[in-house]
Amino acid sequence: MNITDDILTYNLQNVYFLVGSACGGKTTMASAIAKKYGYIHFNDNYHEESFKNWQKIYDERNKCANPKEYDWEHHFNRSPKEYNESLGKSYSEYFEYALIEIIKLSQSNVVIADVNLCGVSCDLIKNLAEHNRIACLLAPPELVIKDYFERSDHRDIYDAIMRLKDPERALENMKDVFRYGAENIINEVKASGLFYIMRDEFSSIENTLNALEKHFGLM
DSSP: OOSOHHHHHHHTTTEEEEEEOTTSSHHHHHHHHHHHHTOEEEOTTTTHHHHHHHHHHHHHHHHHHOGGGGOHHHHTTSOHHHHHHHHHHHHHHHHHHHHHHHHHHHTTSOEEEEEEOTTSOHHHHHTTSOGGGEEEEEOOHHHHHHHGGGSGGGHHHHHHHHTSSSHHHHHHHHHHHHHHHHHHHHHHHHHHTOOEEEOOTTOOHHHHHHHHHHHHTOO
C-alpha cells in the first residue's frame, strides 16, 4: 500500500469493515446493517461499470504475462496453493482501487464495506480501522464447499467449469481450492486477535446481526 496508514485511517473514520472468508455471510450482514441504519453498503458490485473497467485493464495487462491464466482447463485445475495465490494477487490489486471508492463514499455517509480476506491481510485491515470497527465472518471449509456454487453470483463460474473437458475433475479440485483458502483465512484471523464469528448450520441472520451490533457499538 503506497498511501501511509495514518492518512488512510483518518479518511476511513466513517467506515465499518466486515471481512472474512467466502460464504461467511459478509454480504448478507453488511446489507442488513446498511438497511437498518441507513448506511452505504459497499461491495464488489457497488460501482459495477467502474469495476468492469478495472477488471478489463487488469485482464489485458496479465494476458501476455500469464497466458495460462486464461486457459480455463489450466485455470480450474491448478493446485489449491497456486489458485489461491493467483486469486489473492488479483484481489489485492482490486482492494487498492476499492479503498479509493470507499473513502469517497464515506465523506458523506457511513459505509459498511464487505471485504474478502483472500489477498488482503489481517495486518492491513487492522491498520485501517479501530478494533471495534472491524468484524470477521468466517465459514468452515465444508460449508464453503457446500454453499459456494449455490449462490447466484457464482453460477457463471460453475457454468464455465461445466464446459470443460472433465468438469467433475475440476469440481473436485475446486473443493480442495475452497478448503485450502478457507483454512488459511481462518487460521490468520484466529491469530490476529480480531473479533470473529464462525458460521455453522445453526447460525441465523438475527443472532449474527445482534452480535455485530454489539461489537460495533450500534445498540
